[in-house]
Amino acid sequence: MSEKPWKPDRKELEDSVGKTIPDIIARNLDILFCGINPGLYSAAVKHHFARPGNRFWPLLHLSGFTPQVLSPFEDDLLLSMGIGITNLVARATATAAELxxxxxxxxxxxxxxxxxxxxxxxxxxxxxxxxxxxxxNKKAAIGKQPEKIGDSVLWVLPNPSGINANYQMKELVVLFRRLYNFAKHPL
Structure with a gap:
């Protein structure tokens, strides 16, 4: 059951340093999204990509993965859509640059x-x-990678954080749509 959205206060954000968020994961998913690490806002509310301005949730919808824009507080619906979320590093930091x-x-x-x-x-x-x-892999480019992890195809996309000014929403939608098309209709 999805929880009602709420905003953490300053103390809750400060207390979130080093905290973790449980993975949303199951066997045989269509796609497992892997973030870098949770931000303090996400760790405080215990939901991935939760900070307002993060483009992950709108991107999932605009690229076809979800039928509507989900709130981070509705992340419990993802598994039924064949989607999971994890992170490279579990601990929360104010910025990924701290890793x-x-x-x-x-x-x-x-x-x-x-x-x-x-x-x-x-x-x-x-x-x-x-x-x-x-x-x-210092030369990795955005898109499908030649290497796999086990039998899983590996794909790299830009970070959807709102502070990633290198990619505008329109560009991100195109890149995420390519992933969606591949994941749903692999050759």
């Missing part, structure tokens, strides 16, 4: 183990820079 290279690399190794256990069709990492550091 070290080794922490990202360790997170990628843990992601590989998680993916091999749960076997999603596609793993979509949201953050090309973080993926390059975490995987060691």
């Amino acid at each position: 070290g290279r080794e922490e990202l690399r360790d997170g990628f190794r843990l992601l590989e183990e998680k993916v091999k256990r749960t076997t999603p069709k596609v793993v979509a990492i949201l953050g090309v820079g973080a993926y390059r550091v975490a995987s060691g």
Whole structure:
């Protein structure tokens, strides 16, 4: 059952440093989205991509993954749509820049183990820079990757955070739509 949306206060945000959010995951999903790590707002409310201005939830709808724009507080509906969410690094920080290279690399190794256990069709990492550091693939580009994790296709997309000014919403919709088309209609 979805919870009513609420906003954390300053103390709740401060208390969220280092906290984690449970993965939304099951075996054999169509797609497992993998963020970099939770922000403080998301950790405070215990829902992924929850900060106002994050474009993840509108992108899911505009690219075809969900029938309407879901609230982060409706994330319990995702599994029934074949969608899951996890993170490279579990601990919450104010910004992803607070994460070290080794922490990202360790997170990628843990992601590989998680993916091999749960076997999603596609793993979509949201953050090309973080993926390059975490995987060691310094030349990775946006889109489908030549390598896989186990039997799961690997895809890299820009971080949907509202502070990622490198990509406008229109561009992100095109990129997420490509992923949707691949995930729902693989060749």
